[in-house]
Amino acid sequence: MRILAIGVGGAGSRIVDQLYNHDRKSSVSCVSSIVVDVDSNFLAQLKYLPETSKILFSVIDPDVQYDIRSTVDVSEIMTRVKGLDNIDIDAIMVFTGLGGNVCEIVPEITEEIRKSYFEPVFAVCTLPYLREGRAVAKKAADDIEKIEKCVDGIILFDNETWYKKIKSSFETTVNERGETVVKPSPYGRNMPNNPRDIYMMLNERIAKQIDLLLRAGEFDDRGVESAQTVLDAGEILNTLKGNGLTAIGYASEELPFNLLDAFEKWRSEAYFAEGSHKRATRIVALAKQAVYEEISVPCDLTSADKALILIAGPSKELSMKGFQTVRKWIDSSIAGLEMRSGDYPVGNVRFVGIIIMLSGIHNIPRLEEIRKLRAEIEEEQKKKEKEEEKINRLDEEENMVLSGKGGGKSEPKGNFAAEQQQTQEATAEDRIIDIMAQHQTRNQQYNQHNPQPQY
Ligand SMILES: Nc1nc2c(ncn2[C@@H]2O[C@H](COP(=O)(O)OP(=O)(O)OP(=O)(O)O)[C@@H](O)[C@H]2O)c(=O)[nH]1
Ligand SMILES: [Mg+2]
Structure with a gap:
């Protein structure tokens, strides 16, 4: 599946930068990228994107409140977008960080894009950390509602959940000799202190999940073996389209290197039966991990309208029994009736991976939390307004009394x-x-x- 990726603001630009890096490392290119920001330093710090993919709309000081609509020229973005190689794209994805200032321009960009492209437009949005405070949470809750109205679907990624997850993967333990040791983490050697490096880790996760989704069905000649059920870009898009909020779960397991593989044909039947059970349970365990642990935003599976399941790995490791069990589980769990699934047997890899996409989700606890914070602020605001109104009324009455115009009881x-x-x-x-x-x-x-x- 090919997309046009537009990064908007600091978060959006950094995620697209990493997505671009994944894409250029792969033999099939799936992404045309462009990023937009008002901060020249942030654009300069991007590691992978060429200068030609960056659009800067300068403000004197990005830390001082500025008007985003008069700063960003959407027609200039469109001119640059049209200059890209977009002939065979299947969709447009706008990446942005909810709660930021630049992200406010997303509805205008989307509106302009729709005038020139008939492909569906999706947004990939990050939810802010809790510690960013209630004002950012309120803005994020407002932003998501505005963006939801103008795109065909939103893929959500929760910074808070993933920050905690990555941090806990670095936790220290005490070994048998009583020494404190750092647990090995798939994210790196140590948990960085610098927020920018932490964002890099989060962005790596987002970029990887999106990249895998795009690559479904785009394997090169060296990779693909015959698949039992194949999903194409259209089915991925149909799962995302018209369906509000989407979460993507991805889990994978590295396969142990086994010398006996070479002597497979001499193995006993009992060996294969045992192996088949193991392969089936591995697929089911990975599916549970994808839905409950490795999901872009934790959500209630039973509140989803649609689902999509993809498994990938060497064909002899893709247990059809395991795959069927997962399909049944997801199918009977989601609220809606639409479920798509496919397998991608790839010859030259030593892992088994599973992607589960849930869309049209109605119950996302982190989003509820953010909305609750907004409701609290609004409640306080109302209270304050009422008090101010009362004070104003008293002032008015007093003025009337002083000017001798008052009547009634006072x-x-x-x-x-x-x-x-x-x-x-x-x-x-x-x-x-x-x-x-x-x-x-x-x-x-x-x-x-x-x-x-x-x-
Ligand atoms: N995952 C991820 N989230 C980020 C990153 N940078 C910022 N965020 C989140 O996105 C929100 C918006 O930040 P930015 O995208 O930098 O904001 P902006 O749209 O550029 O607008 P300004 O606030 O003016 O900088 C922040 O509140 C964070 O929650 C990043 O690199 N990765
Ligand atoms: Mg910024």
Whole structure:
């Protein structure tokens, strides 16, 4: 499957950069890339993309609030996109980080693309980390709703989940000799401290998942053996299309190198029966891992409308029994009725891999969490507005009272002034009474209740 990949903003550009790297390493090219950002440093830091794939719309200082619509020229993006080799693309994918500023331009870009291309447009979006705070979460929740309206589907990747996952893969353990050792991780030797290096790890994961999806059915002559069920690009696109949010799970297992492979024909039947059971359970275990552990965004499988399953590896390792069990499991679990599946027997690899794509998912706990944070902010905002309204009303009433225009129950301001004056007069009167009292004889004591002096 061939795509036009457009990276928008820092996250989008970095992911497309890594996707481009996967693509150029492979013998079949599946991606035409272009990236757009307002930060020249970030564009310069991209490792793999050629300069011709980068579009910069400069702002004086990206850290200072800028207006994205007046900064990015969508027609310029379109001119550059049309200059790419897009003749045989099957889809357009826009990559972006939800919660960022540049990602706000995605609906405009999509709208322009639709004027020139009839291929479906998908977005690949990252959800922010929890620690980025409620304002970013709120923006991400708003962004996703705006983007959802203008694309044919969104593939979600949760930064928070994958950050935790990668971090825990580096956890230390104590060995038999009581020494603290770092557990080997498939992501590298050590967990980096630099956020940019952590993003690299996350982006590598996203790029790999998307790359595998694109490559389904695009193996070169050296690789493909005869497949039992083949899926083409159209079926992948149909699973994604018109169906809201999609999660992609991918799990693989390296096959142990076995010298006895060479003497396969002399092995006993019992050996093969045992091996067949092992191969079937491996496929089922990998499928569970793909859905529950290695998924781009954790979600409720039973809330999905559609699913797609692909298994790949050397044909003798792809157990049809295992494959059927997985198909039955997914088919009976998802809410919808559409399920597609295919196998790609590849001769020259030493791994078995499985991709499970779930689309039209209605229950994504991380998204719910982000929406809850937005609801909290909105609730607080409403409360604040109500309080401000109350204060304003009181101020208004006070002003009316002061200007003497008030009526109804509230005390008119004029009266208040008169009352103040009266109080002042009363205080003066009290003082005179006091003085008089001091100079009066006992008989002449002034009685407040009967102001007639008593002689
Ligand atoms: N997976 C991944 N996520 C990223 C990366 N960079 C940023 N993010 C996430 O994406 C969100 C948006 O960040 P950017 O894409 O850098 O933002 P932007 O659209 O360029 O806009 P600015 O905020 O103006 O830089 C962030 O809040 C992060 O959650 C990255 O390289 N990889
Ligand atoms: Mg940026």
